[in-house]
Amino acid sequence: MTNLEKYIKAFEETFNITAEQTKGLKYQAISEWDSVGHMSLIAALEDEFDIMIDTDDIIDFSSFEKGKEILSKYDVEIK
């Protein structure tokens, strides 16, 4: 699996959505991505890529696109 596939899979599984729905997805745009869902997503990404995401980045992680940028700081290139 590529990093992008893994990244999408984390969204799909955390929010019970399809890959289609992840495009352009923003925090609170769906009921599943609330503060509870947010922590589950962060945990899923930390597990998948074996990283520890900083507080600042957790609260900056406001969309599917923004998340890619953030992960690049942890040497996870999502392409």
Place this chain on the structure above:
Amino acid sequence: MMWRLSEFGENIAVVEESGQEVSYSKLSSLSEKLRGYFESRCLVFNFCSNTLGCLLGYITFINNKIVTLMVDSGLERDLLNNLIKTYQPKYLWIPKDKADLFLKYETVCEIVGYCLIRTDFTCCYSLNENLALLLTTSGSTGSFKLVRQSYKNITSNTNSIIKYLKLDSSQRSISTLPMHYTYGLSIVNTHLQVGASLVLTEKTLMQREFWKQLKDFRVTSFGGVPYTYEMLDKLRFFRMDLPYLKTMTQAGGRLSLNLHKKFAEYALKSGKNFVVMYGQTEATARMSYLPPEKSLEKAGSIGIAIPGGEFSLVGENLEPITEPETQGELVYRGENVTLGYAKCVDDLAKGDQRNGVLKTGDMAKFDEDGFYYIVGRKKRFLKIFGSRVNLDETEQLLRLEFEDVDCACCGMDDRMYIFINKQEKIDDVLKFISSKMSLHHSAFKVLHIDKIPRSESGKILYPALEGHYDKL
């Protein structure tokens, strides 16, 4: 009148997300304006959000003896329609962007982003003179048992909380809880009573804007349910620099002992107060608090009864328990014990059915110093992310939706186990229950079991299911 807004003049009552400040005198004049649209006592549904509009509605209704039901704005449409049909409100007070749900009704006015909408119900039911406020309890399962709170209930609980938290006009709280939830409302009630201020935000702990508001607006306190504190822990809250923050309160369920200790230690070290509290909507909001100086020493305790209140324990045969470390059902007495429930519109005419005594349904014990500890639920309720969920009602919901599936619900706070006898339905059940109850699906674990264990009389044997809990 509950709140004498104009007395606090130019004190700041509300800070909006934008940083816009609203003084008490401004709030008072907005309230006068809204009041002008009402001719007589009636029932209004207030659609809750952490905004000036919702707050304005709430204080105007309570101050002018207009009965209000605080509705979760995110409530599922069917449940909402059911609630409206059942209680036939004369008006809806609703955010402007949601008003188009009710185009068939007339919009009477629009103030600070909220619309007053007049329904076409004839409203020929009576409202008991003491009835002030209605709050939902297990709305998430569709049964809509409402708690009826009186003016005296609210005043009494508000004054007790002010006393034990030593609140004054220098306080500034930020909204972390919704106003349709009694804990969120108690923060509003107490702060307005002392001329303090409220930062009203729809942002959550998971957003940068929230933390910026907390700092920029010099917030001194916030409240949280156990899940809030779990998130704060994960966000490495203890490393944040929050010089203005003085008080953190916790209620809405049991915080793990480990986290209780962690936050208590942090607070003692950093000169802040961490106050664990206990309450129920049926007791207006609060029944007990753990004094912050005891928060570490008595970690895990719900503390002592609030000023003006009294706890006792009763055994299975209703005998009073006087020995420490003995379990019994927790009973509370105080002026904040609410009138009772409403299940239909005729119940709104009913008076006080509890006479100041509340059987909490929680099993508890006290230690030698008189500090109380909750040990479990008497009935089958769970708290999931701060909301009360009735396991039996959840089962009924599932049975209605999945007629050919046998199911059993059990579990612990923040984790409900749903056992079903049809493997292929696991995904459907998970999707249905999480959307029906508006709770994140991680709160549920749906497991397949060949046969739901039952007693000879057909009752589900829940203890037999507990062995499956660790299969995570």
